[in-house]
Amino acid sequence: MNKAFDSLRVSSSRLRADFDALAQFGATGDGGVHRPTFSEAHLAARAWLREQIEKAGLELRVDSAGNHSAFLNCAIKSPISNPQSLTLLLGSHLDSVPYGGRFDGALGVLAALEVVRTVKEAGVPLTMNLEAIDFTDEEGTLVGFLGSAAVAGRLTAEHLRQPRGGRAALDAGMARAGVTEQGILNAARPARSIAGYLELHIEQGKRLETARTNIGIVSAIVGIASYRLTFVGRADHAGTTSMHDRRDAAQGASAFVVAIRELVIRDFPQCVANVGNITVAPGAFNIVPASVVVSLEFRAPTADEFSRLETALLERAKIEAERFGLGLKVDFLGKHDPTPMSFTAENAFIAACDALRLSHMPLVSGAGHDGQMLVGMCAVGMIFVPSVGGASHSPREFTEWQDCVNGANVLLQAALQLASHAT
Ligand code: HGY
Ligand code: MN
Ligand code: MN
Numbered sequence: 001m002n003k004a005f006d007s008l009r010v011s012s013s014r015l016r017a018d019f020d021a022l023a024q025f026g027a028t029g030d031g032g033v034h035r036p037t038f039s040e041a042h043l044a045a046r047a048w049l050r051e052q053i054e055k056a057g058l059e060l061r062v063d064s065a066g067n068h069s070a071f072l073n074c075a076i077k078s079p080i081s082n083p084q085s086l087t088l089l090l091g092s093h094l095d096s097v098p099y100g101g102r103f104d105g106a107l108g109v110l111a112a113l114e115v116v117r118t119v120k121e122a123g124v125p126l127t128m129n130l131e132a133i134d135f136t137d138e139e140g141t142l143v144g145f146l147g148s149a150a151v152a153g154r155l156t157a158e159h160l161r162q163p164r165g166g167r168a169a170l171d172a173g174m175a176r177a178g179v180t181e182q183g184i185l186n187a188a189r190p191a192r193s194i195a196g197y198l199e200l201h202i203e204q205g206k207r208l209e210t211a212r213t214n215i216g217i218v219s220a221i222v223g224i225a226s227y228r229l230t231f232v233g234r235a236d237h238a239g240t241t242s243m244h245d246r247r248d249a250a251q252g253a254s255a256f257v258v259a260i261r262e263l264v265i266r267d268f269p270q271c272v273a274n275v276g277n278i279t280v281a282p283g284a285f286n287i288v289p290a291s292v293v294v295s296l297e298f299r300a301p302t303a304d305e306f307s308r309l310e311t312a313l314l315e316r317a318k319i320e321a322e323r324f325g326l327g328l329k330v331d332f333l334g335k336h337d338p339t340p341m342s343f344t345a346e347n348a349f350i351a352a353c354d355a356l357r358l359s360h361m362p363l364v365s366g367a368g369h370d371g372q373m374l375v376g377m378c379a380v381g382m383i384f385v386p387s388v389g390g391a392s393h394s395p396r397e398f399t400e401w402q403d404c405v406n407g408a409n410v411l412l413q414a415a416l417q418l419a420s421h422a423t
Helices: 012-022 040-055 106-122 146-151 157-161 167-177 181-185 207-211 249-267 303-323 343-355 401-418
Strands: 059-062 068-072 087-092 129-134 194-202 215-221 223-232 272-281 291-300 327-336 360-365 379-385
Touching (some): 012 040, 068 106, 106 129, 106 194, 157 181, 207 360, 223 249, 223 303, 249 272, 249 291, 249 303, 343 379, 379 401
Parallel strands (some): 087 194
């Protein structure tokens, strides 16, 4: 622990001013924000971030995947140190889900910026550089973890061919942002250039609130998979076709949606499955539905549950389709495996919480995060701060300001530990 700087703290007022200013971009008037990737609001928020980075006297970097960074070249240069000093990444994402909350991602990016500003002002001698980063499209309104997967070199053209937000939306978004497919694929960083990635995020659940604990130290992040299932029936006249003669795609799709809740609660109690969108075609009152597209996402904390759950859900879709005489088209849209966090990062967070006299507990993250993409490339760690009532991905999302500041100070002290000489 760098004794000389263990009393260093972030500026709560400056962080608050940034947070309130950022929340205006895409504000929905009910405390939430609508800032999907590469929307006008998202692009305006990034323009605002660029201004803050330059105002802070930090080096602005925007890579070819659109990731925005505030870089602080603070590593002590010594004859023996690697001329390409390592960098410790701190960050999250400014994009939001449609009509989501103002804390998800935003708190992590602003806390990271505030940590780098604080270290710069204090002139802390570190063994590595610091970089606060805003990753592109964490939420997957276009692809999902797009910027972090690009940095980690995990993306191929195949990932971008049929993304979960649709290729047309990706093309339109890239055009608005001035990003190209080739640029995204070229954004990979050298494996040995990043020493670690630390992220502060709201919990988006109620375990910390229930346990009355200040900080959650993430031990692992769930695996997430997305499929588009199309139940294929036959259009018929809704008034003259008997109920027995129909091949009603809505029947099969609805039976599937209801059945998977039962299946997950009974057989996969640590997992979740979600149908976030159902599209009926042709979609008229008086036509028996010819097809229904169901967007399926499911999550599991371990590889074994993840694979068994995938098999069980797809099997269930087949059964319900057959029950109603329907065809079934299964489109795989992407998968991120369950990911353990690094002990080095966890220990740094524990020491920082203890030094700050903040209570902490280990948590598995039921939400996906950019850190999943960077595991394998560097040490990855996350902390959570309490979400009031567990609300998130909703304008109801809220975290008490003191909890936000606690999280930012834990991030600061953990970063100092991981990036400084032992003195
Ligand atoms: O969907 C998630 O888990 C995250 O909020 N992107
Ligand atoms: Mn998030
Ligand atoms: Mn989110």
